[in-house]
Amino acid sequence: MTPAETWVALVHHPVYDKNHKVVATALTNLDLHDIARATRTYDLAGFLIVHPVAAQRELASRIAGHWLAEGGEMNDFRRMAIERVAVVANIAEAAAHVAGRAGKPPTLVATSAQAGDGAVGYQALVRSLTGPVLLLLGTGWGLTEDALALCQHRLRPITGRGGPSDYNHLSVRSACAIILDRLYGDRED
Numbered sequence: 001m002t003p004a005e006t007w008v009a010l011v012h013h014p015v016y017d018k019n020h021k022v023v024a025t026a027l028t029n030l031d032l033h034d035i036a037r038a039t040r041t042y043d044l045a046g047f048l049i050v051h052p053v054a055a056q057r058e059l060a061s062r063i064a065g066h067w068l069a070e071g072g073e074m075n076d077f078r079r080m081a082i083e084r085v086a087v088v089a090n091i092a093e094a095a096a097h098v099a100g101r102a103g104k105p106p107t108l109v110a111t112s113a114q115a116g117d118g119a120v121g122y123q124a125l126v127r128s129l130t131g132p133v134l135l136l137l138g139t140g141w142g143l144t145e146d147a148l149a150l151c152q153h154r155l156r157p158i159t160g161r162g163g164p165s166d167y168n169h170l171s172v173r174s175a176c177a178i179i180l181d182r183l184y185g186d187r188e189d
């Protein structure tokens with residue numbers, strides 16, 4: 001598993017709301033920009049925004065399109081990050097997008113703030129996988145059980161200083177950056 005074979009998907013459905021109802025959450029501009037920058041910094045193959053609602057996909061494409069065109073002339077770093085963004089309707093389409101580029105279907109890897117059976121450590125995952133990988137990040141109150149069940153692996157939750165914690169509810173943007181650093185970050189210090 002290498003950065004060049006890794007895609008991140010930001011899943012807006014199926015996720016839970018605070019009442020454990022399955023919902024589609026709204027796209028946020030902040031998630032689009034910050035996750036695009038994190039994935040570009042770690043030189044991943046791409047960042048997929050997953051949304052079932054056509055109007056929300058159009059909004060995501062319009063924001064990305066702006067920063068690739070006239071906006072890109074003002075901010076080259078933002079343009080470079082957004083160049084690797086794509087928009088798809090569901091997780092199956094995200095996997096098909098990766099398969100189309102990588103030449104084979106990706107291994108799906110779930111992320112969650114909750115511990116789950118068989119959750120794997122970050123470096124153990126890097127050592128054990130070869131070929132394309134699609135990392136799923138949740139929105140709202142996190143990926144549903146159905147979405148988690150699609151994944152072949154689940155990463156251990158980030159717990160700050162390590163060990164059990166009474167608070168580890170990161171924004172998806174912060175979680176993404178920490179996860180990418182644990183997977184691929186420079187450990188020279």
Ligand SMILES: C[S@@+](CC[C@H](N)C(=O)[O-])C[C@H]1O[C@@H](n2cnc3c(N)ncnc32)[C@H](O)[C@@H]1O
Pocket residue numbers: 111112113114136137138139140141142143156157158159168169170171172173175176
């Ligand atoms: C449940 S959402 C919360 C979204 C929130 N509304 C926001 O502002 O970003 C956060 C997502 O980030 C990831 N995440 C958050 N905290 C995490 C943790 N401690 N360990 C691993 N992943 C985490 C998971 O992908 C999770 O589905």
